[in-house]
Amino acid sequence: MNTVASTTMQIIALCRKEWRVAIDTPLAYVIGIAFFIASGFFFGNTLFLVNEADMRGWFGVLPLVLIFFVPAMSMRLLADEHKSGSFELLATLPVSTLTIVWGKFLALFTQLAALIALTLLYPWTLSGLGSIDMGQIWASYIALLLLAGSYAAVCLYASALSRYEVVSYVFGFILLLALFLLLQVATLFPPVVQTVLLTLSPAAHYQSLLRGVMDTGDVMYLLAMTGAFITLCWFELERRRWN
């Protein structure tokens, strides 16, 4: 119990530290503003051009938008620790590597969640313009958070792969893009391969969740992918010590 409590405290401390850095440095604000311009563009597009008080299109395009933004938010997290040497300081505190990874992940995920929470402004605006199904909106937001979690884990792993932020960004971007494109290229393959590719694609599970049915399989897939990349990130950090 005592170790659980102290590990939780350490995860919270790590998370607080990352938030502190994010609030004190301009990068987070730049990313936040850019995200609002991009997501606002797609929101306004449906609203004004298609003349529909509907957010399904907006939710549909977000996986692609996030591919650009999540790596930007995560690139520093571990790459910078390795470059500045502070990883040695962190790793010689009485904390396990897995706790470090969870702390970093939680920081990234809560930052993403905060960014996503601010977009609640859009459905609020829509609710004044016409009748919308709030139940479906909430379900879509839950799906979006699950997707964001898996993206965060992928990009955290990418950040562990290099000492350089830019390289980490590119790694994260390529990984996410490759996972996203699985959905697009699946149709080119015979049905058997197609099923496999669609099973592996987080975007496919996300879109299935957007249809309004909370399928346990889709939820589990996104959670499993998050867990898998967190584990990979943990292994990567441990591996560095042995070489």
Add this chain to the structure above:
Amino acid sequence: MIHAEQLNRQFGGQQLNQGYAVRDLSFHVKRGEVMGLLGPNGAGKSTTMKMLTCFLPPSSGTARINGIPLGDPQGVRRTLGYLPENAPSYSDLDVTSHLQFIGRMHGLPRATLNDRIRELASACGLETVLLRRIDELSKGFRQRVGLAASMLHDPECLILDEPITGLDPNQIVEIRHLIRRLGEQKTVLLSSHVLPEVEAVCDRMMILDGGRLQVIGTRDELARQAQGGMVLQLRLRGNVAAFEANLKNTLNDCVFEDVKQHDGEIQLTVRHHDVDAPLAETAFRSAVACDAVLLEMHTEQTSLEDVFHAMTGGAS
């Protein structure tokens, strides 16, 4: 307190076997002792420290810190404070936030933490910069932030990698006092390139070269080992041949060197391979016995620099 046995660390991990960064290193540091770790660049000083702090796993061998084996990294890290080389810290944070973060990771309660930060800020001279961002600070201040961070949880044992690089002479004196004060109750292992500093601060020192321990002991022990025995310098008036015969008679294996005669005075150097031989006493008695007047006599002190050169194969 620190007990290392047969520590080995291979480059590139165990599989690649590209030679050793540290080879068969065994040593012991007692409680309340300040141990200096010396050696040229690449001698394995930092690697040794990284192994003792459980940052790098040793390829083979073991060590115990305060009785806790390296196999329990969390336990080891709780009992020691570590200042890595170049004192890395979170440069995007201000000094207080950085120290608070380190304290929280050690599980210090809020009230204790704030007290400790205040205490260490005054001990390390950080009061004026507590709210400044670390990347705006000079190297000396950053070094002191790192030092404060390593002592935040009041560890039993401190491992400091180059704690005084980048400090100006005044700061060096302050940090020297701080380390000495710490050394009264705690165990300190520090590495440095600044030999006079090590001499001033450390009770004992060890010299590493090529990953191997060359020598370990107090400053005097090191000096005598580097000289290869006792060295006595004499200036006397009288019959040097009789003196030599008498001395060699009483104390076997004395070697006379550099005998110079000048205005009836004789200058000479006497060596003896045994560091514990009563050379000075015997020389005095021999001089009395052959009625020679002893004008000057002193045992030669080898500087730590000479010891360092001798032990690490550098030019003297």
